[in-house]
Amino acid sequence: MKRIFTLVLLLTTVAVGLAEETQRSRAFFNPRVSTRDIALNQIVTITFTTLRPQVEEVDPEATVRAALVQPAASESWRLWREPRVEVDPKIGTLRIHIALLPRQTGTLELPEIPVRWLTGNQMARFGQVQVASSLAHGSSRLALSGDHQRVAGIEWGAPYEEVLGALNRPMGEADVSGELVVRADNGMELIIRGGRLAAARIRAPQVSFSQARAAFHERWGDSLPTQAEQTLLWMQGWIRIEATPLPGASSGTLLTLTHEGIESRISRSLVESSVFNLLDGGNPPAAAAPAAPAAAAPVTRDDTAEPPSRGDPPAAERGTPPPAAFDPQAEFERQMQRALEEEQRNRR
Known part of the structure; x- marks a missing residue:
């Protein structure tokens, strides 16, 4: 005994x-999330603190950025600005600052950050954020305008042939591997990239930039901060909206809407066909139209790619799972049982 x-x-x-x-x-880690309830055009900021780096070969800032731009995170969140790492001059602890914009509405899981500059295979987790199907405008909320799903009545990501059909234009032979501009009767320019509707432009010489400013805010809510002069910027899920004075004119407004998901898929497709295919021993194939990415809200198109699951990524992407938390009560009971069994064997 x-x-x-x-x-x-x-x-x-x-x-x-x-x-x-x-x-x-x-x-x-002391994680702090600025808010748990946001509109589609609002920024979420995350800050957390860690011990000073214990693994010299790991760059904390690069590690954080890599975790935020990988597909598992970027399908739900857009990195608004580069992560910032502050070092405490006295004790050497790190304070990490992150700013994100939502790509979708609903309940979104904030990205997990592997803290690889510390030993122990640790993860920084921040929980969930509820993204409303609305836009913030001052102290009020606006209903979504539908521009995050379609433009000129045509859904983002529509094939070139469908765009022509919607505009009652004759089908003709065209190289859709690059960029094509289709002009609608009302003057709007629909831009085809990689065979898909990826952007739109409106030139309004009769509307001054100062006149348009208030009306734009009433439609798309609060604009985002930008360093570009004479530029208004909004983000609505995958759609980037920019308004500037009309170049080369004494008055007028230029409005550009761009689907960032399609641009990303075009870039990825180009790298795969022009680089990875060569590494694998093939020849550069003819450029193909990329699949249309998931929109920021549910869509009904049959040819639109299914949005990736926001659940756990495949095991191959997750890497080594973090070790299970130590349970002192369970370990105590296991050791006690072993000790009793050993004592009983000794008595026999």
Whole structure:
């Protein structure tokens, strides 16, 4: 019994120490999320603190950025500005700042950040954010205009042939691997990239930029901060909306809407066909139209690519799972059972 008592005392001391250390380590991340309830055009900021780097070969800023731009994160969130890492001059701890914009509405899981500059295969997790199907405009909310789904009555990502059909234009032979501009009767320019409707332009020489400003805010809500002069910028899921004075004119407004998801898929398709295919021993194939990406709201198009699941990524993408948390009570019971079994065997 003396041996059992000594073993129990030792295990209890170790378990309490490990539990306290685990709690201190987790609490030290000190994560803060600016808000848990946002509109589609609002920024979420995340800050968290870690110990000073313990693995010299790992760049914390590059690690954070890589986690935010990988497909599992970028299908739901857009990196608004580059992550910023502050080093405490006295104790060397790191303070990481992240700013994100939602790509979709609904309940979204914030990206997880692998803290690879610390030992122990740790992850920083921040929970969920509810993204409303509305736009913030001052202290009020506006209904979505539908521009995040379609333009000129045509859904984003529509094939070139469908765009011509919607505009009652004759089908003709055209190279759709690059960029094509189709002009509607009302003067709007529909831009085809990679065979898909990817952008639209409106030139309004009769509308001054100052006149348009208030009306644009009433339609798309609060604009986002930008360093470009004389530029208004909005983001609605995958759609980037920019308004500037009409170039080369004394008055007028230029409005450009761009589907960033289609642009991203075109770039990825170009790299795969022009680089990866060569590495695999093939020849550069003819450029093909990329699949239309998921919109920021449900769509009904049959030829639109299915949006990726926002659940757990495949095991190959997740990498090595984090170790299970130490459970002192369970370990104590296991050790106690082993000790009793050993004592019973010795008595036989």
